[in-house]
Amino acid sequence: MxxxxxxxxxxxxxxxxxxxxxxxxxxxxxxxxxxxxxxxxxxxxxxxxxxxxxxxxxxxxxxxxxxxxxxxxxxxxxxxxxxxxxxxxxxxxxxxxxxxxxxxxxxxxxxxxxxxxxxxxxxxxxxxxxxxxxxxxxxxxxxxxxxxxxxxxxxxxxxxxxxxxxxxxxxxxxxxxxPNEVVRLPYQKAESTKGVVKGNIPVLDVQYGNVWSNIPKAMIDQLGIKPGATLRVQISQNDKLIYDKVVRWVNTFGEVSVGDDVAYINSLLNFSVAVNQGNFSEKYKVFSGPDWTISVSK
Structure with missing residues (x-):
């Protein structure tokens, strides 16, 4: 047996x-x-x-x-x-x-x-x-x-x-x-310090030009900002500031006018920015990769 x-x-x-x-x-x-x-x-x-x-x-x-x-x-x-x-x-x-x-x-x-x-x-x-x-x-x-x-x-x-x-x-x-190790590309991981949440732009929502970050919704929630309120978004490439605006954070694009900049949570539950029915990437020359950083604050 x-x-x-x-x-x-x-x-x-x-x-x-x-x-x-x-x-x-x-x-x-x-x-x-x-x-x-x-x-x-x-x-x-x-x-x-x-x-x-x-x-x-x-x-x-x-x-x-x-x-x-x-x-x-x-x-x-x-x-x-x-x-x-x-x-x-x-x-x-x-x-x-x-x-x-x-x-x-x-x-x-x-x-x-x-x-x-x-x-x-x-x-x-x-x-x-x-x-x-x-x-x-x-x-x-x-x-x-x-x-x-x-x-x-x-x-x-x-x-x-x-x-x-x-x-x-x-x-x-x-x-x-x-060995259980692979070649790793360096990038800005999502982090929150002193009321500022910072992360990377890993990829674009390419069909629409929306900018996706690696910042999870939970980190935005920690800022105490509720949907419908405004927040400040700054985007840099290699420490060069490309975008700096105050935008509304909403649940759906229909809550803002066509052409408005908008912040939202994407399908992966990460913070994202877009132009309603426009192309954020083309409009502001913002792209993706390990050298891109996005910051969010009140």
């Missing part, structure tokens, strides 16, 4: 990481755009591994080489997918260099196949690192692709993700285990 229990326990331990990749979903993100066949090529490689995979797109409109935005879009999206989903993120200006190609398993049970170039900054911080492995390209690389040095998204990442999601390989077969 002890032998049977021992075998059951051993089987559980051996299949635990494997079981977290059971859903067969692969989600792609890149800065490739959709003007050519790059995205389709990655999906073709994945389907060639297993035609039973379920393939989805996060976005392929990451601005070229913008690792920071790739990091944010993963943070914005990954938690909403089932455990075991495999993400492929390719924003890789250093393709072919010595940066590591890795698969991260978050503490939430999601896999991310990507270059370790800062793309994992926010996932590591918010979801945590359960384990990280370097892709062994001697095993996990598309056949006859060794002479290609500039399309790891197709030849390494899509191929490895498909093999993992389709159960062709176990997580341990990705490659050697690495």
């Amino acid at each position: 002890r032998i049977i229990y021992g075998l059951i326990l051993l089987l559980f331990l051996l299949t635990k990481p494997f079981a977290q990749a059971q859903n067969g979903i692969v989600v792609f993100q890149s800065d490739f755009g959709l003007k050519d066949g790059a995205v389709a090529a990655m999906k073709g490689v994945a389907l060639d591994v297993s035609p039973n995979l379920k393939l989805f797109d996060l976005t392929h409109e990451i601005p070229a080489y913008n690792i920071w935005e790739a990091a944010y879009r993963l943070y914005q999206t990954v938690p909403y997918y089932p455990k075991g989903t495999v993400f492929v993120s390719v924003c890789d200006p250093g393709v072919g260099t010595e940066r590591h190609s890795v698969v991260l398993l978050t503490k939430s049970g999601h896999y991310v196949v990507t270059p370790d170039n800062g793309t994992l900054t926010l996932l590591a911080e918010h979801l945590g690192i359960s384990e990280i492995r370097q892709i062994n390209e001697a095993i996990n690389r598309r056949k006859n692709s060794n002479e290609s040095y500039t399309f790891h998204g197709r030849d390494v990442y899509a191929y490895t993700a498909a093999r993992l999601a389709s159960h062709t390989i176990r997580f341990e077969q990705v490659g050697q285990k690495l």
